[in-house]
Amino acid sequence: MELLSTTSLSQKTPTITPMLLTEEEAAAYTSFSRSFLRKCRMTGAAQNGIPQPKFIKIGKRAIRYLKSDLDEWISNFQRVEHLAALEN
Numbered sequence: 001m002e003l004l005s006t007t008s009l010s011q012k013t014p015t016i017t018p019m020l021l022t023e024e025e026a027a028a029y030t031s032f033s034r035s036f037l038r039k040c041r042m043t044g045a046a047q048n049g050i051p052q053p054k055f056i057k058i059g060k061r062a063i064r065y066l067k068s069d070l071d072e073w074i075s076n077f078q079r080v081e082h083l084a085a086l087e088n
Contacts, residue, residue, distance in 0.1 A: 017067075018067070019068075020064040020066060020067075021064060023038070025065075026053075026070060030053075030074060037065075040052035040053065041055060053065060054073070055069075
């Protein structure tokens with residue numbers, strides 16, 4: 001008598017990394033507040049001349065951010081090892 005294997009196949013749900021982030025997700029991803037991102041969108045720049053990250057407007061109200069645009073925006077900030085380096 002032949003025994004059949006009754007090993008069940010586990011159903012794996014693919015992990016999907018979203019390409020588009022909502023304002024709330026973008027704020028969490030960048031560690032900036034939603035109001036900061038909103039102000040950047042409205043004025044084109046935040047205080048101290050910080051440029052705005054690129055965003056996508058879908059329809060009349062939906063705002064989305066590409067994760068790659070946020071990564072590029074953050075990489076444009078000056079990196080320093082200590083605050084004295086900013087004084088030069």
